[in-house]
Amino acid sequence: MKYRLTLAISLLAATSLAQAGPLCQQKEQAIQKEIDFARQHNNQRQINGLERALTETRANCSDENVRKAHQEKIQQHQKKVTEREQELQQERNEGGDSKKIAKREKKLADAQRELKEVQAAPY
Structure with a gap:
């Protein structure tokens, strides 16, 4: 038994x-x-x-679910990068001061770094 x-x-x-x-x-x-x-x-x-x-x-x-979740995470980070680029461009168009532009550039760089990290991750 x-x-x-x-x-x-x-x-x-x-x-x-x-x-x-x-x-x-x-x-x-x-x-x-x-x-x-x-x-x-x-x-x-x-x-x-x-x-x-x-x-x-x-x-x-399941590998399919892991891939799908990873792709969704990448899309979220790509959206964030796009938003940060638009914010930076808007600040430049409005003639914002250099401190605000530098702040937007830093946020964009951080978002781009996060996107690269997520893209490099296996899941």
Whole structure:
């Protein structure tokens, strides 16, 4: 009886791993690294949250969903860059002072940096 139960659990685990694609596996590994880091620092609240996230990732993750969410994140950051460019152009057109223009340029540079980071991320 125990043998059958162990076999069934092993097959179930193997099946769930086979369904998870490489992006989901990367995501699981990243969460596991964060859990290990939180354990090193005795942060139980963070461990609990990350374990919940890991369980949900294992249950619901598909490479298609990860790609879709990543593309949506990229689009949000592209929209933010566009908004920052428009704000900067508007400030220049209105003849704003150099401090305001510099502030808008910094915001644009930050938005562009964030966009590049999101584009470089695997998920």
